[in-house]
Amino acid sequence: MSTRLLEHPSAEDIRLESVLHALADPMRLAIVRFLAESDREVGCSEIELAVSKSTGTHHFRVLREAGVINQCYRGTAKLNALRRADLDALFPGLLDSIIAATTRQAP
Amino acid sequence: MSTRLLEHPSAEDIRLESVLHALADPMRLAIVRFLAESDREVGCSEIELAVSKSTGTHHFRVLREAGVINQCYRGTAKLNALRRADLDALFPGLLDSIIAATTRQAP
Numbered sequence: 001m002s003t004r005l006l007e008h009p010s011a012e013d014i015r016l017e018s019v020l021h022a023l024a025d026p027m028r029l030a031i032v033r034f035l036a037e038s039d040r041e042v043g044c045s046e047i048e049l050a051v052s053k054s055t056g057t058h059h060f061r062v063l064r065e066a067g068v069i070n071q072c073y074r075g076t077a078k079l080n081a082l083r084r085a086d087l088d089a090l091f092p093g094l095l096d097s098i099i100a101a102t103t104r105q106a107p
Numbered sequence: 108m109s110t111r112l113l114e115h116p117s118a119e120d121i122r123l124e125s126v127l128h129a130l131a132d133p134m135r136l137a138i139v140r141f142l143a144e145s146d147r148e149v150g151c152s153e154i155e156l157a158v159s160k161s162t163g164t165h166h167f168r169v170l171r172e173a174g175v176i177n178q179c180y181r182g183t184a185k186l187n188a189l190r191r192a193d194l195d196a197l198f199p200g201l202l203d204s205i206i207a208a209t210t211r212q213a214p
Binding site: 015016017018020021023024025026029090091092093094096097098100101102104105 | 122123124125127128130131132133136197198199200201203204205207208209211212
């Protein structure tokens, strides 16, 4: 099965401001929470977002370009996973506190 | 001495997305870090920002409207303080992890 690569920032290029910007959106927070709960690679279509496909794609790209998620193609499917190890090393406690906050805030 | 009040969201109206948006900016992160290190009410003019006064005022307002800081007038001075108790109660660990991250990331 072919694996195409998408561009990602290397860990040392991940910036706190970009990560916070990427997470400052309810839909992207929902994606991150879903990925955190899944703890595995997840196809975009597995995450139900009440938006058009192109809007969904945009949100995933913002997360990838900020360094929050890894995306790769496996055949025609785009798979997503949190960059938890990178983020935890760079910003200890940040991701966990944000995920916990989304859980508390959810209606 | 007169104390004029400015509008602030009440604690229950503080939203995670708004807090993350407010912090997704290097200048506003610098303000928050300064306030965290000061641990007291700080006048706007005490924090050196390499921007015009109106841009500085804008950044303080974004932080206040998101619920990150308290601002009040004391005479003609506008004083700022982190809403640490509110934020820590709503989003445990979030503020500390972000402040720690700014320290690690700072050049």
